[in-house]
Amino acid sequence: MGVMDRLVLTDVSWERMAPLIIGRPDQRGSTGRDNRMFVEGVLWIVRTGSPWRDLPEAFGDWNSVFRRFSRWSLKGVWWRIFEAMSDDPDFEYLIVDSTIVRAHQHAAGAKKGSEDQAIGRSRGGLSTKIHMAVRGLGCPVRFTLTAGQKGDAPQAAALIEGLPAEVVMADTAYDADRLRHAIAAKGALAVIPNNPSRAIKYPLDKHLYAQRHLVECCFSKLKQFRRVATRFEKTARNYRAVVTIAAIVLWIR
16 A cells, blocks of 8 residues: 555545645745645654654655654644644533553653653653543543653643533542532533542532543544654654644544
């Protein structure tokens, strides 16, 4: 199977993305030259987990594609595309969870320290944690990165802030009064199992809580992109871009 048979973007999905791209096809110079094949080249890297140097020539010079990928990361282009794509009209559920990603040894050694780059060291080696909020369709609407050893509950309030929801679901690791108050303040129902140490227990709607598997399915789909499943990027900014690109694909499929 050739490279051209493995392209990800349909004409319809590209038409949704194209207006959000920096360079337009009618512009002269590198910014306007075949944006679609550039995006497909980046998707090929994210999906296969291959080193940038192994990018097939059909997508252009690997170093030029990598530099442009980094430039778009810096300018927030990938995030802008993601925000435009993640327009789920289903505001009923908001599900919060996290997943640990092993960081390859090549990911260490960025100019700033590991903590600044969302890489933690533990007995299992280097790791990064993705904290994510997912909508009822099982697609991500917001996420953040931390070092792998960071706790879940402290990240949750920022994940749900400003996002409308009738129900906010999470597992026992998120059973904190501060988060429950933040959920109540937005007029939503907290569906979170009680921590065993909690003196006064909150009721739990087990029927609703069964929907929490949607966030696990979302992480499973994201990790089918090999460059999400193992972190190779030295900087948190570029790894965030990789996760964002995979999340965009989940929305356009």
